[in-house]
Amino acid sequence: MAWFGIGSEKDSLYETLVRAYAPELFRFAYWLCRDRHVSEELVQETCLRAWKNWQSLNDPQLAKQWLFTILRREHARLYEQKTPERVWAEDDAQWETMVGQVTMPLLEVREALVKLPERYRAPLLLQVLGGFSCREIAVIMDASEDAMLARVSRARRMMREMLDEQPNIRRVMK
Amino acid sequence: MNCMEFQRELSADPRRLTTAALGHAETCSDCARRMAGQINLDAQWEAELQASPPVGMEDRILLATRMGRQKRQRYYALVATLVAGMAVVFGVTLSQPDKGSPDLVAIAVEHVLNEPEHLQETQVVNSRMLNDLLARVGAQTRGTLPATYANACKLPNGEGGHIVLSTQHGRVTLMLIPHGKTDAMLRRMMGNLIVEVHAARTGSYSLVAPNESALTDAKTLLARQLRWT
Numbered sequence: 001m002a003w004f005g006i007g008s009e010k011d012s013l014y015e016t017l018v019r020a021y022a023p024e025l026f027r028f029a030y031w032l033c034r035d036r037h038v039s040e041e042l043v044q045e046t047c048l049r050a051w052k053n054w055q056s057l058n059d060p061q062l063a064k065q066w067l068f069t070i071l072r073r074e075h076a077r078l079y080e081q082k083t084p085e086r087v088w089a090e091d092d093a094q095w096e097t098m099v100g101q102v103t104m105p106l107l108e109v110r111e112a113l114v115k116l117p118e119r120y121r122a123p124l125l126l127q128v129l130g131g132f133s134c135r136e137i138a139v140i141m142d143a144s145e146d147a148m149l150a151r152v153s154r155a156r157r158m159m160r161e162m163l164d165e166q167p168n169i170r171r172v173m174k
Numbered sequence: 175m176n177c178m179e180f181q182r183e184l185s186a187d188p189r190r191l192t193t194a195a196l197g198h199a200e201t202c203s204d205c206a207r208r209m210a211g212q213i214n215l216d217a218q219w220e221a222e223l224q225a226s227p228p229v230g231m232e233d234r235i236l237l238a239t240r241m242g243r244q245k246r247q248r249y250y251a252l253v254a255t256l257v258a259g260m261a262v263v264f265g266v267t268l269s270q271p272d273k274g275s276p277d278l279v280a281i282a283v284e285h286v287l288n289e290p291e292h293l294q295e296t297q298v299v300n301s302r303m304l305n306d307l308l309a310r311v312g313a314q315t316r317g318t319l320p321a322t323y324a325n326a327c328k329l330p331n332g333e334g335g336h337i338v339l340s341t342q343h344g345r346v347t348l349m350l351i352p353h354g355k356t357d358a359m360l361r362r363m364m365g366n367l368i369v370e371v372h373a374a375r376t377g378s379y380s381l382v383a384p385n386e387s388a389l390t391d392a393k394t395l396l397a398r399q400l401r402w403t
């Protein structure tokens with residue numbers, strides 16, 4: 001139901017998109033910047049920009065890719081240059097809320113992920129969490145498909161190498 | 175396809191392997207094992223990298239979009255007012271639009287959505303605090319109000335009060351808005367919330383309820399327990 005406007009088709013589609021994709025956008029934003037407040041701001045800014053530039057959404061079927069592209073650019077514009085290297089500073093209570101139960105494999109996957117340079121982390125997240133193909137990732141990242149194929153492969157290899165060094169992960173993976 | 179080519183394809187996108195790669199995996203047990211391992215690993219990463227969004231995030235986004243549109247509409251209203259003012263100078267009288275009242279609904283809902291935690295918590299609210307807040311809109315309690323949260327709060331147009339009432343059909347937020355006046359009762363559905371804004375002795379107050387029954391409970395409660403001074 002479109003409640004925030006006069007009930008036009010645009011209002012209705014916009015609300016559907018926000019409700020459908022905001023959680024996925026938040027998850028991607030969170031693993032990019034690792035800050036819940038910044039992530040919410042990023043998602044909000046993404047949606048506001050989407051609303052303002054609605055005419056550039058030519059095909060509603062591509063709405064998810066379009067929203068992720070806006071978020072990725074917004075993150076680059078606002079935070080990439082000035083975000084200091086963060087450590088995993090959230091307290092356990094916050095993590096309990098986010099992921100249910102903190103387990104050792106989870107901590108190690110997180111640690112491995114955060115060690116990935118962003119140019120590798122973002123394409124991998126888009127594929128694993130967003131379900132995008134390399135062609136779609138190339139559009140979102142403003143890069144070539146070949147470059148994305150190489151980065152995703154490299155990211156997977158780096159993750160595997162880091163996780164292979166963790167005894168808990170090895171045990172879980174067997 | 176050989177094993178090297180298969181591995182390259184597998185590590186680029188294990189969920190979208192070509193027919194040639196899938197054919198290779200059928201004939202090569204090592205590559206079939208690698209494929210299963212990579213698919214499992216991706217599934218595990220996906221499951222472990224959850225991050226649930228803050229409660230009410232989507233509603234806040236939709237509200238922010240709406241508020242942004244209202245700002246633009248206010249800008250157009252300002253331009254219209256200036257044009258109207260010039261017209262008055264030239265002897266044409268135009269009526270002024272009512273610009274203030276529709277925002278009261280949005281102010282109340284935005285405040286509730288920004289502080290969803292107050293709908294969950296249960297505080298011991300003393301009647302003195304309650305009466306101090308209610309006095310801002312010219313009200314006093316006659317008896318007890320089943321409040322689970324009460325505090326002063328900053329609103330866009332000045333300081334107000336934020337009270338959560340417990341009713342049989344759910345919790346209802348009572349927002350006290352001393353600096354926002356309305357001449358008529360305003361009512362709007364916003365998402366799953368029902369919002370009503372009523373005139374108070376000073377300014378207005380709004381009720382934000384999760385359903386019609388809870389809203390009726392809250393209105394009955396206020397009619398019985400509040401006295402307007």
